[in-house]
Amino acid sequence: MHVLILGGTTEARRLAEQLHATTQVTSSLAGRVAAPRLPPGEVRVGGFGGAEGLAQWLREHDVDALIDATHPFAGTISFHAASAAAEAHVPLLALRRPGWVAAEGDDWHPVASLQEAADLLPGLGRRVFLTTGRMGLAAFAHLGEPWFLVRSVDAPEPPYPPRMEVLLDRGPFTLDGERRLLRRHRVDVVVTKDSGGAATAPKLTAAREAAVPVIVIQRPPVPAGVPVAASPDEAAAWLAQFSG
Template structure:
């Protein structure tokens, strides 16, 4: 007995909280095939609802071919705000394969009263500012982006990461703290005070899983060096899982009318 094709096959470029939530919502929709793609940079990732593939596609041309082969009818780019290469590849591939593409992106954090933010365009600028004034720094930016800070021998670093860096850059003074959010403001205050942190270096990821460090920094008067988000393709973009779900529903309904 043959299995009928789904009403719509959806690819979610995921790895974020929003990507997991959207996969869970869509997987319950009758007749829909949901495939989540993860980059594979985190060991033992959580399995989303629906199908899972791990690893890169090999560039936009290979992604376009995969989309055609798998008969994907809609793509949602729910990758991390700093996964810009995947965003550009997805835009090129979907244009080539004539497949609708949506960007699901959490809003960026915005500084408020009492915040001591310094926004920078890249890690080189962040390292320059750290080297000029900081002494005890929390690096909360991911294990693959530590190298620009390794030459600051006079600075003591607390490196917080989900997985250990491999290899670890040659820091003169560094401690590794393996932890995964969400974190509470009280815990972040205790961490900053207990380690004597005077500067946090992070990227503007947005969301609520790791924003407690910003509230703690505001409360304690700790400086935050914040990397701005990289440019992304000019796409139709929504900020919530509910809005992304509605978009998929519209794509599915338009397909039925063809």
């Protein structure tokens, strides 16, 4: 059985680790991170050339099942995967870690996009901890007044906000570390995507403790009709129905 995992997430890597001993696994990475943590099995880096290119790849490599385990905000590739899977007649599953849930004391402000977050931001704070990744900074580039602390794995490229400090780091992050970061930089508002998972969740607890508001960008929807698994174990159980 040949499984193609559209990866780049912790869940994708863990699923590849579970499967590679008994299954032919190919993991596809977008190539946006300079030094990604590679999963076991075969790895390809780069795009497919849209939905048609992905469908052709599925057919040429005799793929039996496709797992979309990309980042919850990598919306374009998810819709390409749905189109390609339908065209190539390959079963498709979306592997998505559960989103975060607000707790008592949280001051969350949900928005639908980076642009909405940028519009809301000036009314909430002036010292911003921005954890939306380096690819979305253009949405905040026109804001000249707030100061931004931007945390990302790789250095961002312009356009980005004029008053900005970059912190290159990769999770998981600790609660004590996030508490110190908010205090040291006098952060008064946090902007994040609802990525879910435990690796970056401590910033939300630290913000709650410090009574710091959090702008939470909501996830784009999974394509209609695509089944969803919440964990690598659930994905492996879904795959088992095709292994006989």
